[in-house]
Amino acid sequence: MEPIHSPILVVDDDSTFLRILGNALGQQQIETLLANNPEEAAQIYQQNKIEYAILDLNLDGLSGLQVLQDLLQHHPDCRALILTGYASITTAVEAMRFGAIDYLCKPASVQEILQKFTSLSAPEKATQTSRSEPESVNDEAFQTMSVKRMEWEHIQKTLAENDGNISATAKALNMHRRTLQRKLQKRPVQN
CATH class of the missing domain: 1.10.10.60 (Homeodomain-like)
Known part of the structure; x- marks a missing residue:
């Protein structure tokens, strides 16, 4: 797992969760920029270079996908991850369609989050997948x-x-x- 050297923007309207996740990332020697709402987030990503972001899907009744879109307009290379307590196939597909690198259900561990950020990029995965043997289909899926x-x-x-x-x-x-x-x-x- 490659180390993360730039700050991670974390946006969540649950201030307790925001503080806990910020502290947990800090224990991994990762600097965080914390925002409780879309307005605070916009101020941060308009003033700072953002390479990594963790966004809550539901921000006090607003969609985190709107924040994602605006963030990616400012920083197209940002690797953004969506976290939610309301997981569904539809919202996962929407998040990926809007440019998220992945989608995790709360509570997600810091290790899971960091693994998503440091895994292969989408183009590398596509190249790797196209060269590999087709996977067997699992009927349970x-x-x-x-x-x-x-x-x-x-x-x-x-x-x-x-x-x-x-x-x-x-x-x-x-x-x-x-x-x-x-x-x-x-x-x-x-x-």
């Missing part, structure tokens, strides 16, 4: 989703289509806003 999991995925897809706006998502789903918020607060449903 294609299991049918439960009804609850399909509902979770549909909610996440609709949430992404509405740029993380809870009210617009609830309206699109024909669901009361509070009901949607309760569903989003639950841990993701397993297959």
Whole structure:
């Protein structure tokens, strides 16, 4: 694992999680730039060169994907990682489509995060994969989703289509806003 020599921007609206992650990275001799909201994050990445970033997907009702897009406009080579407590296939695909290098569920360990940052870059992986033998397909990876999991995925897809706006998502789903918020607060449903 190659060492990280530049500061990591960490953006999360949970100040306790932000402090703990900042301290954990500091124990690995990694400098951090911490932001509690998109505005603080923008001030940091507009004034500093950012090579690495850890972004929460849901920033106090706003989408971390919007922060990701703006960050990558300022620093196209930044390796940004999305963390979330609300994992779904839809949001993972969206994060990757917007330019994230990967997507991890909270709580993620510092080792997992650093491993994602120091793994091969996407072009290197593509070259390496194209030269290797095709992997065998695992039938377990294609299991049918439960009804609850399909509902979770549909909610996440609709949430992404509405740029993380809870009210617009609830309206699109024909669901009361509070009901949607309760569903989003639950841990993701397993297959």
